[in-house]
Amino acid sequence: MRYIPLCKQITALYFLFLVFLPLSAEGAEFAPVVTNFTKKEYKAANQNWAVAQDAHGFLYFGNNNGLLRYDGAAWELFPVPGNRVVRSVLPAADGRIYVGSFEEFGYFQPLSTGELRYHSLSQQLRNYKMQNDEIWTIISCRGKIYFQSFASFFVFDGKQITGHRMSGTFLFFNQYRNNIYSHVDGSSLCRYDPAKNKFHPVIEGECPKSSITAVLPYDATKTLLVTTHDGLFILEGSKCKRFESQANEFLIKANANRAIITSDSVFVIGTILDGVVAVNKAGKILWKLNSTNFLQNNTILGMYCDRANNVWLALDKGIAFVRTGSRVKYVTSFQPSIGAIYGLDKYGSDIYIGTNQGLYAGKIGSLREDDKNVNVSLVSRIKGQVWDLKRFGNQLFCCNNEETYCLTGNSISIASPVRGGVCIKQGVINGQEVLVQGTYTQLCIYRKDARGQWVFSNVVDNFINPIRYLEIDYQGTIWAAHFHEGLYRIVLDRDLRHIREMKTYTSLSGKTHTSINVFKVANRVVFTNGERFYTFNDLTKEIIPFRALNAGLRNFASSYRIEPFRDNTYWFIRDDMAALVQVENEKVRILDVVNYSSFPNENVDKNQSIVPFSDSQCVICLENGLAFYNLNEHRSKSGIPFKLCLKSVTAYRADNSAVQSVALSEPDALPFAFNSIQFTIAYPNYSKIENVRFRYKLDGWDKKWTDPKNSVVQEYVRLPYGKYCFRAEVVASTGEVIDRLAYDLEILPPFYLSVWAKIFYFLLLVIAIRAIYLLIKTEQKKKRDKIEQKHIELRRQEKEKSEQQIMKLEKEKLETEVMLKSKELAGSTMSIIKKNDILVRIKEELTLQKEHLGSQYPKKYYDKIVHIIDENLSSEDDWAVFQSNFDRIHENFFRNLHTRYPELTSNDLRLCAYLRLNLSSKDIANLMNISLKGVEAGRYRLRKKLNISAEKNLTEFMIELK
Template sequence: MQTQYVRWRFLLFLISLLSVTCFSLHATDFVPIVSNFTKKEYKAANQNWTVGQDKHGYMYFGNNDGLLRYDGTSWELFRIPGNRVVRSLLIGQDGRIYVGSYEEFGYFEPKPDGQLCYHSLSQLLKNYTMQNDEIWSILSIGGKIYFQSFTSFFVFDGKTVTGCREPLTFLIFNKYRNAIYTHVDGKSLSRMDPATGQFYPVIAHNAPPDPVISILPYDAHRALLVTTTGGLFLLDGNQCQVFKNDANDLLKKAQANRAIMTKDSVFVIGTILDGAIAINKKGKVLWQLNTSNALQNNTILGIYCDKVNNVWLALDKGVSLIHNGGNVHYVAAFQPSIGAIYDVNIDKSSIYIGTNQGLYIGTVSNLSSNTKSLSVQLVPQIRGQVWSLARFDNQLFVGNNESTYCFDGKNLTPVCDVKGGFCLKRGVINGQDVLVQGTYTQLCIYKKNIRGRWAFSNVVDSFINPIRYLEVDYQGTIWASHLQLGLYRIVLAPDLQHIRSIHLYTHFDGKTPTNITVFKIGNRVVFNNGVRFYTFDDLSKKIIPYDLLNNGLGIFASAYRVLHFRDDYYWFIRDEDAALAEVTNDKVTIVDVIQYASLPGETVDKSETILPVSDSQCLIGMENGLALYQLPNQNITNEVRFPLAIKSVNAMNMDNSEQFRVSLINPKPLPFRLNSVEFTVAFPNYNDLDNIYYRYKLDGFDTRWSDLKTTPYQEYTRLPYNHYVFNAEVVTSTGKVVDRISYSFEILPPFYLSIWAKLLYLMMFIGLVLVAIHRTKIFLLKKKAKIEQMHTELRRKEVEEREQRIMRLEKEKLETELTLKSKELASSTMSIIKKNDILTTIKEELVYQKKQLGTQYPKKYFDKIVHIVDENLSTEDDWAIFQTNFDRIHDNFFRKLHERYPELTSNDLRLCAYLRLNLTSKDIANLMNISLKGVEAGRSRLRKRLHIPPEKNLTEFMIEIK
């Protein structure tokens, strides 16, 4: 209290000194992180009435359109007959989801394929007629299920359903200590006797004036009663008294509607007018959520605490999830806004927040308890961008745009007028204990003065560069990260004012120039180029990869900022997330990961800050807000976690015209036509929704795991027939496998490859073999017959050739004989011609001698000789003999010629014969006893009768006649 008083007195002094009004903010409570779901996400009506969770971890919501199911990734809607509103639901011990609606109630039950199937129980009613019965609550008592409307209730014993109408009106049924309690008009809180269905008043004294809508366990003997507008009461036996708490006035105005007790014994009450409020057993308000800070609607129609202590709200508009089970429990948003938070520092109960608007100082209380609140005020002396808050020996240095200030708990004074104090680090350089500051332009050196207080000493000469991060190693070397150019290695002279040596590293491993950051882990200075970590090797005097970090951090090896938590624990920060890792000399272990997407506010890009406030807690700076992180208890091993499950398996044909939902238990083999299979998995764990990834592998098809995906489904198309095993794994961003599952199935061969088809193919093959054998035999027989025919034909041809040779020989012989005969005939003809010539000459000589001798040559002798000569000249007898021989040699030449040309005379035929013998005109004249002119005239006459054109040779024509 004394420290707080001193601080406020100092602030008032500053206000009066500077005559500036201090900007102040009201106390801001830390409230839980909330995830909101709208109708666009779950694709159903706005209004939700009730909520529950089954043994698999799935969440169910009663919606105006039906029953909603949520598995952490996807939503499904299941309708009831008539598409009625689901007002109430109960997850039974038997796994059924009992639901109630207007004049309709029943249960959904999962089929072997995972699909929910509805069974109506209201149709089993006998001797009962419903009259505007709306089922508002469902309870399980003594193995029976009770469905309650305002004037009736219905009991299902597992086989039959009975209805009971009462002559009174009651509100919601409540289960307390295995009995049913409800508010009955005219009787206040009453207990129902299940055996008789009678209602008996419970409270004898000081009954609440308003209806009791919920009864919750408070301790071993007392119950907490929540009334609609009368506040909270404690019931002990039949005695009732007001429960004093900080929320009574609010609850009376907001109209309580639903209430639960969480697993950490916190009462959460949902109201009609002002959201939800949480109260501990001491009556202290822990938080309130409404449309002003987290919720999308103020009307709470249903409320439920799940198995990991998260609270679900069914709203008049949407669904909200209050994350009580996560490691980041609470977050504060400032009203009005204080801007983007770049650094935070805490000293006992005082908090200092550096933003882009200036420095805020305030009080933070009870960070270690369930009640957390924050109150801050703007320091008027420091305005504009505050980059860093660094505390050394109870002196807080504030790096501001204009200058650097020092606050020692009493006095706030400027210590350095160099603009833009980015960072401030402590180290020993040349044996001197110093602070080194990186700014927009220069390196600044701070030393302790004679009073033992840190004070500005000097700037480093000849160094003008903007330095965002820096570290001093054990040798006194300054490693300074330029905003853009790279990394400086600076060795100062003993006077700490001059640079003895300097080297600029623009890149590592020959890569392109990049922004390089520098941090210290333990006593080792490390660097990061946005890809992996490096360190300086003192022996080789080179920068080398830091394999211990790179291998142990996985994807967080690309962290561009490192912040110390405690001991060997460090935060490694990236754009989307931050990992808390334990770094020892031989091992790096990732302890936890924060996904920035899970926080309601945005972080400050590239300047995220995480401040330790205890050994187990950190504050996370954001845009106009702070989140409180709680380190997980490593000793707790009984954390509730629902296993990864196969939610559905759908088989489809090639064009999706036929679909089949496959059983999840002992599935039957799939026909080949349904060889496209889609798997949907579910991992209903709601605290790490942004740090869950899936990967898949199909044994028998895939050779490696798929890449990490955020989608919980995987499809395989046109799978060959085979036995397969589908494998799915849930993996965190660090690569840790959280859970895995397998599912075996078989795709049958197509009909043409089935056993029956193979038997048919075997029979067909045997038939084909037999046919082939038969055809082969026929072919061989035909071939044999063909060969025999060929042999016969060859023999025939040989005989024919032999006969033809004989005939040719005979023909040649005949032709030879014919030639011979022709020659003989020609020779004979020539002989006759010669004979006739001689005889003619002799006759002419005799006639000449007779004329010369006259009478001297007796006529008697002359005539005798002339007669002998005339007798031996060619006669008709010679011609007849010649014609006969000519026809014999020349194949009836005269007969054929006479048949073709009957008008030919005997002299014409004789001339034709002589022409065929190719005799000269002179020879022909001698044979025919005519002159040469007579021969020519005969030729001319013959040409006309034979119709031979002038250009045709007459002798050739005769030779060609066959």
């Protein structure tokens, strides 16, 4: 790159002057930060008529749909009978919330459970008939509650309610120095005399022509009067004169409707036509709010200054929360838009604002109460992205997308030949005081000339990288953060041109490559990757976690930008909020937190800048807007306590079939069926809505605290019976525990674990023990009896065994005898067979001999011998003996056979016996004295009678027959 010599550069620029565009950007009047609530958020009607705060800090609004309650987290609507419009609200010292409506007034009484129950007072009126009476104001004076309509009013002494109808009409009742004042038609401002039930005029001489809507204290002897159309007046004694104020002309046109005085003695006046205006005691307008800047609607129907000195507005459309008690006092937006603000410089009364559209310049005072706006104009020569504005002495360096400019007095010049300036820092390198600038491409070095002015010197050779942030440590080392990725540690030679040493860091955690930013805290270079902070260890030459800083910052350890404020005090900036932190000797203390979500303007993503104006004031740069922070602001009258309170406790069945509310103090023990519990808490410090979290612990159930969270509801399902202590803490963004509460409760045992159940169980236990004793005794007896029985059984078994042994022996003996008998029977049968065979052969031989001898052998002798033979062949007597013996041996064979087959004949039975003895047909023929054919015929007949198939062996059948 070719560089232009410094002398030629100065000659070419030759003290150019600022040239402004014809179009100027005018800032709106500085005003407090405003938070708007719409009907979608509070879930009621658009129109709101009144606002007030009770002793707990809860806010109440009179709404077209009823009474609205807000605790900082949740909105609740309480209808009035008939769903009437609530025009007026008064939280009284007795805890009641008095409300007024059309022909209806009364109060909501808080129950022990925290719920509100309505009680009508208008229904208790005696001897008075309401006629279109609408309650516009409720005040408490001298121990009585006054409900005011335009032509009548009602007094409640705590027991009785009385109505008073007056002859004339009056505007709003004002309680002032323990008296009631009101504008009465025809008499101007009057004081009410309760003893005479009359209004007495208090102004002598000329009175304001229009109605007096508010009476406010000015000092010990003077009173401020707010009129509807004539502006402001001062009442001293009985004399009234106009209060010279910048607001008079505005109020005359805007129609004043309501007015209050804040705790820091600022008069805030709401109008019908043009929003709200704040005036100090000198009569100067501090700020104005209307639909052109922050309000949803211009008609102010109700106003209230809360305990933290914030102002609440009940609007014809919606609700507005004006943060007058905040350290962030003023916010302004420019018309037309000047774009996203990246940097700002204030030098005397001159102000310079660097934006993404260019450099704007203008005038500004010291941000006192009378500094109400900022008018700036675009410097025509410096357009496009301005990254940074840094002042060194009388020189202002403007790091611009195109060039780096130097503004000195009324002159402007190009400070460097390198295009695209981003950041610039001052430091000492190699004993030389220098400025080092990061650009889109190179590092530039600036030195002082003979006049003590900073001028471009040179670039650092062989370094071409876009640098977003840089710092110079006490050793003269340059730490340069790449625009998108990584960090460079650069050590220069003495000529400041050449790099002697350079190291690149792509990650701080040793994991993935990431964007790294570098800043300086307590003269120590620190690095951040948006997760936590790191620092450089000079001994080990390593980047290490900055443990003390990370621990002290808590949630703000994820900050990605640091801006110095004053000695040892820095702004640590995250996407959503910024913390003011004091760092001294590695002791870290978070002093305050600013939440970006409270601003109507968006922040500049990843490039939020906070610029100190003085030791106590900073300006916060936003998208087309500025917010001013005053550290010395006596914030919200910090002596006022804000208590964390228990709003409701609800017990329910686990199946949600039934729900019951629980008393907030000294609650009764809960039945076990209602062992699921929901706790709802409230912390009505509206100034800290965005900067607090809540954590919970149920002693007896939880082992540790929950993580801080936004939810004000904590739920426990199916708790065991026992005693518990619910604890809650409100934790600031700084990590400080602001307040805490504890609530004791007990869940009774289930019916089966109650006292009566335990008595019943005890009786059952006694009975059971007795029964067990008797059972054991019985069992022991049974066991003894069983043992004895076992012994008897053993003896019986031994006896049976002996008897069985005897029987076995006898059976064996019998079987042996049977076998012998069978053998004898078989032998006997065979003897008979042989005998018969012999006799038959003898008979046959005798017959042969007779035939051969003929008459030689006398017939009488032959017949005699044959007769003897026939008599000795098997006879019926032999068969009877045989049958009897056969039955004994073969287990009543004949009897069983005859019983089963009664059609069997005697011969059939005889044949069956012979077959069972397995005799041959020949033997059977001999025994039965028949031929073999007769035996076969007998077999056939027998098979038929016994119904035996041909396949079955008849002999086997007889042997198997039982």
